[in-house]
Amino acid sequence: MITENQKQMIYWINERESIRKKKEAGLPKPWSNNPVMQQTYFCNVDREDDKVTKWIRDNWVYGECKDPDLLGEDTTQVYTFGMIVARIFNLPSTLAELKQPVGEDFDLYIWLEHAETVLHDRKERGENIWNGAYIISTNGKKIDKSTYCLQILEKISNSADIIDGCETLEQAHKKLMTLEGLASFLAAQVVADLKNTEGHPLSGAPDWDSFCAPGPGSLRGLSWFWEEQVTNKNFHKMINDAYELLFMELDGSILDKLCMQNLQNCFCEYDKFMRVTNNTGRSKRKYNG
Numbered sequence: 001m002i003t004e005n006q007k008q009m010i011y012w013i014n015e016r017e018s019i020r021k022k023k024e025a026g027l028p029k030p031w032s033n034n035p036v037m038q039q040t041y042f043c044n045v046d047r048e049d050d051k052v053t054k055w056i057r058d059n060w061v062y063g064e065c066k067d068p069d070l071l072g073e074d075t076t077q078v079y080t081f082g083m084i085v086a087r088i089f090n091l092p093s094t095l096a097e098l099k100q101p102v103g104e105d106f107d108l109y110i111w112l113e114h115a116e117t118v119l120h121d122r123k124e125r126g127e128n129i130w131n132g133a134y135i136i137s138t139n140g141k142k143i144d145k146s147t148y149c150l151q152i153l154e155k156i157s158n159s160a161d162i163i164d165g166c167e168t169l170e171q172a173h174k175k176l177m178t179l180e181g182l183a184s185f186l187a188a189q190v191v192a193d194l195k196n197t198e199g200h201p202l203s204g205a206p207d208w209d210s211f212c213a214p215g216p217g218s219l220r221g222l223s224w225f226w227e228e229q230v231t232n233k234n235f236h237k238m239i240n241d242a243y244e245l246l247f248m249e250l251d252g253s254i255l256d257k258l259c260m261q262n263l264q265n266c267f268c269e270y271d272k273f274m275r276v277t278n279n280t281g282r283s284k285r286k287y288n289g
Contacts, residue, residue, distance in 0.1 A: 008274065009246070010246065012042075013045055014251075017254055018032070020049055042287070043133075046257040052092060056095070056193065059096070061100070076164065079200070081101060082100050086193070091129065094118070097118045098118050112154055136149065162176065169205045172202060176191065185213070185215045192261050195208055208259065211261065215264070218235075218239070218271070219232070224270065
């Protein structure tokens with residue numbers, strides 16, 4: 001028997017996908033009758049439908065990394081570094097100025113100098129540098145955040161080959177987490193970008209559908225869903241059990257989108273939905289829908 005909380009998860013998934021379709025079809029607002037869905041920003045069921053991911057797909061181009069004679073480096077190394085840059089800043093206007101770190105005249109140190117100028121100028125103009133969706137911190141260091149990001153990017157550039165030889169998403173995720181500045185959440189976002197890049201070695205990983213990494217939001221979401229505490233220790237069992245339940249309740253067109261990384265993300269958004277709906281929390285990001 002499905003509980004009320006589980007029905008709410010099913011509702012959120014269906015409603016969020018419905019909102020996306022109505023918006024993309026150009027239908028007038030409101031796209032939902034639910035005030036929480038109207039006023040709260042939620043990521044899409046499929047992260048590939050999210051605005052920033054679409055921008056990255058259109059502008060951070062894997063095909064332009066494919067000539068090692070031009071770059072002097074391996075395709076996947078340059079692209080991995082570019083994706084880490086993309087997700088650290090995660091804001092299209094900043095990324096458009098930074099430019100993808102690749103090209104015929106690509107030189108990492110020249111790019112880092114250019115990036116330092118871009119970040120300084122944006123700060124001077126009072127413009128945002130980061131998207132608020134991901135929390136980027138200095139990990140307790142008393143240092144300007146822009147400076148810290150450039151420092152860790154310089155270190156990461158020296159380990160751009162870190163996922164070379166990784167055959168699974170899990171392996172790549174563990175390797176990325178060894179880099180300063182990339183904790184589990186951000187490393188998993190980079191893995192998701194790489195696995196969804198056509199032609200990238202990880203696009204054919206055997207755990208493409210099954211890999212996911214827990215985060216605070218998805219643990220809370222699963223705890224709402226099962227009405228018991230879900231921890232890192234039992235996360236994988238609980239999210240797999242949840243998928244089996246949802247498999248019986250969701251339309252095939254939505255199930256086609258629900259690799260485990262997307263489902264993990266949905267549980268994070270569902271947690272936000274439940275907290276706002278039940279007046280136990282609020283969302284820092286508003287939505288005009």
